Amino acid sequence: MNLFKSDDKVISIGECMVELKKAGDLFAMAFSGDTLNMAVYASRLGANVEYLTALGDDKYSSMMQGVWDEEGVKHSNCVIAKNRTPGLYMIDVDSKGERSFYYWRSNSPARELFEIGDAADLEKTICEFNIIYLSGITLSLYSDNSLDVFYNILNKAKQKGAQIVFDGNFRPKGWPDIEKARKVFEKFLSISDVVMPTYDDEVMLFGDSSIASCISRIKRYNPKEIVVKNGPDGCYIWQESLGDVVTKVDVPYTVEPIDTCAAGDSFNGSYLASRINGLEVKEAALVAHKVAGEVIKYPGAIIAKDVMPKL
Numbered sequence: 001m002n003l004f005k006s007d008d009k010v011i012s013i014g015e016c017m018v019e020l021k022k023a024g025d026l027f028a029m030a031f032s033g034d035t036l037n038m039a040v041y042a043s044r045l046g047a048n049v050e051y052l053t054a055l056g057d058d059k060y061s062s063m064m065q066g067v068w069d070e071e072g073v074k075h076s077n078c079v080i081a082k083n084r085t086p087g088l089y090m091i092d093v094d095s096k097g098e099r100s101f102y103y104w105r106s107n108s109p110a111r112e113l114f115e116i117g118d119a120a121d122l123e124k125t126i127c128e129f130n131i132i133y134l135s136g137i138t139l140s141l142y143s144d145n146s147l148d149v150f151y152n153i154l155n156k157a158k159q160k161g162a163q164i165v166f167d168g169n170f171r172p173k174g175w176p177d178i179e180k181a182r183k184v185f186e187k188f189l190s191i192s193d194v195v196m197p198t199y200d201d202e203v204m205l206f207g208d209s210s211i212a213s214c215i216s217r218i219k220r221y222n223p224k225e226i227v228v229k230n231g232p233d234g235c236y237i238w239q240e241s242l243g244d245v246v247t248k249v250d251v252p253y254t255v256e257p258i259d260t261c262a263a264g265d266s267f268n269g270s271y272l273a274s275r276i277n278g279l280e281v282k283e284a285a286l287v288a289h290k291v292a293g294e295v296i297k298y299p300g301a302i303i304a305k306d307v308m309p310k311l
Contacts, residue, residue, distance in 0.1 A: 003163055003194065003224055004276045008130040010049045012039040014138040015110035017087040017103075018060055021300050027090070031064045032301035034137050034169055036073075037262045040302050041269030041291060043072040045311070047276050050074040052125065054109040054116050056084035077125045079117035081109035091261060091300075103173070114146035119153075127157045131272065135167040136201070139184050140174030151187060158191055163224075167268055168197035170205045181205060189221040196271070198264050199230040211236050215246060227271065227285070229264055234289070237281045249285035255293050262301035267292040287311055 014035030020027040036051055043049045051073050055061040057080055064086065068075050087105025094100075109116060126132060132154060142150060154164055166188060175181040182205060189195065195218050199211060208214040211228055215238050218226050226238040234250040257263075270291040274284035290309045298307065 002275060002278065002280065004131065004272075006276060006278060008048070008163075008276050009128070010039070010042060010047055010131040010133060010272065010276075011052055011126060011129040012036070012042075012049060012133040013052045013113075013126075014135060015053055015087060015105070015108060015141055016051070016055075016064055017089050017105060017108070019301065020088065020090045022091075028300075030300055030302065031067050032089075032262070034135050034167070034262075034265050035133060036068075037265035037301045038133060038135075038167075038269040038272075039073045040068075040071045041266045041295075042273040043269075044305065044308060045270055045273035045277070045287070045291075047269075047273040050077065050129070052077055052113075052122075054079040054081055054111075054113040056080070056086055056109055057082050058085045061086055077122075079109070079113055079122075081112070081116050084109040086110070091259070101171075101173075108141075111141045111143075112146070114142065114149045119149050123153045123156065126153050127160055127162070129157070129162060131163050131165060131276075132157055133165045133167075133268075133272070134188070135169040136181070136185060137169050137171055137174060139188060140171065140181070147184060147187075151191070154188070154191055158193070163193040164191055165194040165196065165268075165272065166192040167264065168195075168201050168205065169264065170201040172204065178205065186221075189218065189223075192221065192223050194225045194227070195221075195223045196227045196229070196268050199228050202228070212246070225281070227281075229267055231263075235267075235285050237285060239281065247282060249282050249289070251289045251293060252286060253293065255297055257296040259299045260296050261299075263292045263296050265301065266295040 012035045016033040016036040019030040019032040087108035090102045092100045228236045237247045267288040271288040274287045
């Protein structure tokens with residue numbers, strides 16, 4: 001069963017930052033953020049995608065939007081804050097391709113999307129979309145008041161037929177404590193239709209002892225589809241329409257990672273685009289595995305278009 005239609009429009013909500021990545025002894029600049037990465041890879045596979053965030057009125061915010069234009073990611077509803085600049089982060093990658101992040105983002109306008117922007121306008125915009133994508137990092141940005149506003153908007157969109165897609169993407173540094181993160185995650189899980197977590201993140205946050213226990217816990221929130229990513233072990237997919245059946249989809253081949261940044265984001269974007277394009281879950285996951293497998297062979301979150309796998 002496919003939850004999506006070929007004419008579905010996707011809106012992804014979160015933060016894009018200036019990315020600095022090592023290039024020899026120097027640093028190269030790019031623009032990245034988990035929800036933006038997802039939007040780019042979904043767009044590359046043919047999805048109709050818009051990105052929603054708050055930006056500054058500076059040179060780098062303008063450059064970001066130029067890159068999004070090149071990727072076919074729409075952004076006409078972004079909120080612009082005067083005299084503000086976007087957040088910045090630096091990536092440090094170890095010999096196994098695992099990365100550490102260093103952030104300068106406390107004054108990023110993206111954190112105040114629902115305070116700088118008009119709530120009624122944002123609600124109108126978000127409710128125009130069939131698929132609404134957010135992540136745990138998205139939720140970590142906002143104040144308690146903004147989270148309430150966001151939740152209410154999503155609830156209204158869901159009542160109008162939108163599918164809410166949530167990737168846990170838990171990053172401890174983004175939260176004051178684990179209890180706060182759990183409480184917020186549980187609130188937004190309660191209105192999510194498709195849940196796409198990474199298993200290691202769920203273990204950190206909820207202490208799941210196995211993939212089965214992870215899926216069982218998430219099922220309590222009544223989603224329609226769960227896709228648990230587990231690195232080189234593949235992914236595990238549960239669909240409400242199939243009862244207790246869990247489908248494992250192995251990675252078609254393994255690669256030696258250079259940089260695992262955006263592995264999950266690229267998987268999610270490719271999976272969603274493939275589902276919109278009409279593929280069932282197993283075929284969509286295989287496409288997503290292939291894209292993610294190519295992404296981790298290169299440094300940075302968004303790889304060049306000419307090295308995207310031929311699908």
